[in-house]
Amino acid sequence: MLVAGGGSGLGLASARLLRDRGARVAALDLDKGGWDGLFAEADVADEAAVAHAFDALEAEIGVIRVLLNTTGIGHSGLSIGPDRKVTASGFRRTMEVNTLGSFILAQTLAERLTAADADSSGERGVIVNTSSIVAFEGQIGTAAYAAAKGGINAMTLPLAREFARYGIRVVTIAPGIFETPMFSGARGPMIDWLREQVVFPSRPGDAVEFAEMVAHIIANRMMNGTVLRLDGAYRVPVGRHDWWVD
Ligand SMILES: NC(=O)c1ccc[n+]([C@@H]2O[C@H](COP(=O)([O-])OP(=O)(O)OC[C@H]3O[C@@H](n4cnc5c(N)ncnc54)[C@H](O)[C@@H]3O)[C@@H](O)[C@H]2O)c1
Structure with missing residues (x-):
């Protein structure tokens, strides 16, 4: 199994949980971070670097059949006006890492798996991507991130x-x-506000709760072609312009 983004956060927690449950797990990231297992450094927006990382990791653990992608970057700010503003280059990089990176990883895995044997049920592998509920209801200031995450949702089916x-x-x-x-x-005011929005349980999620969902998706063969919210009934409200005023 490969966890892209496995150096930190949701990816690291998932890599650890699945390794504890017996999977052979490798991580790909810009930074190894807290991961203490097999690792390849690559920028997910660079298809040659991703192919090179797959080659190196598959030489160690054999055919990679499961891909979890938790890489991601944010770029926020107002779209117009004199204050902290989204730039075209920031928007482009957000799309490159979040959206194009998800596509490059999925394409690389799937292309290699076409040559692999299927199991007795015909399954060859599983791809789990990570978007955000901001793709559905982005607050003011999230146009670039919401667009990038919406692209991940839209390519799923x-x-x-x-x-x-x-x-x-x-x-x-x-x-x-x-x-x-x-x-x-x-x-800060926006972060404190975000934390208060989770309905029940009224707290941010723990990365292990995300990892448990990944484990279930891998095991449950009817999970396919869908986007699953994991959010404690959180629906993001409008937000405020003045959070982006320096
Ligand atoms: N934490 C949250 O509340 C939350 C909410 C919604 C969505 N998400 C999404 O979940 C995913 C994981 O978030 P997280 O909170 O664990 O973040 P994180 O910053 O802890 O982990 C992201 C990892 O991605 C890696 N990364 C970034 N750009 C990369 C690139 N170009 N190539 C390779 N690796 C790269 C980083 O080095 C880091 O290790 C992200 O896609 C994020 O947008 C997180």
Whole structure:
């Protein structure tokens, strides 16, 4: 199994949980972070680097059949006006890492799996991507991130339909708020406000709760072609312009 983004946060918790349950897990990331297992450094937006990482990891653990992608970056700010503003280059990079990166990883895995044996039920592999509930109801200031995550949601069904002939499932998890390094250290009016929105349980999610969902998706063969919210009934409200005023 390969966890892209396995150096930190949701990916690291998933890599650890699945390794504890017996999977051979490798991580791909820009930074090894807290991961203490097999690792390859690569930028997911760079298809040559991703192919090279697959080659190196498959030489160690054999055919990779399960891909979890939890890489991701944010780029927020207002779209117009004099204050903290989204730039075209920031928007482009957000799309490259979140959306194109998810596609490159899925394409790389699926192309290699076409040559692998299927199991007795015809399954060859599983791809789990990570978007965000911001893709459904982005607050003010999240146009770039919401667009990038919406792209991950939108590619889920066409990829699942295309890869079905090879027995490869594709599922996307759209998390609400989870305590990870991306979030835990952050404070400020918007972050405090975000934390208060989780309905029940009225707290941010724990990364292990995300990892448990990944484990279930891998095991449950009817999970395919869908986007699953994991958010404690959180629906993001409108937000405020003044959070982006320096
Ligand atoms: N934590 C949350 O509340 C939350 C909520 C909704 C969605 N998400 C999404 O969940 C995913 C995981 O988030 P997290 O909180 O664990 O974040 P995180 O920052 O802890 O982990 C993300 C990992 O991705 C890696 N990464 C970033 N850009 C990369 C690139 N170009 N190539 C390779 N690796 C790269 C980082 O090095 C990091 O290890 C992200 O896609 C994020 O957008 C998180």
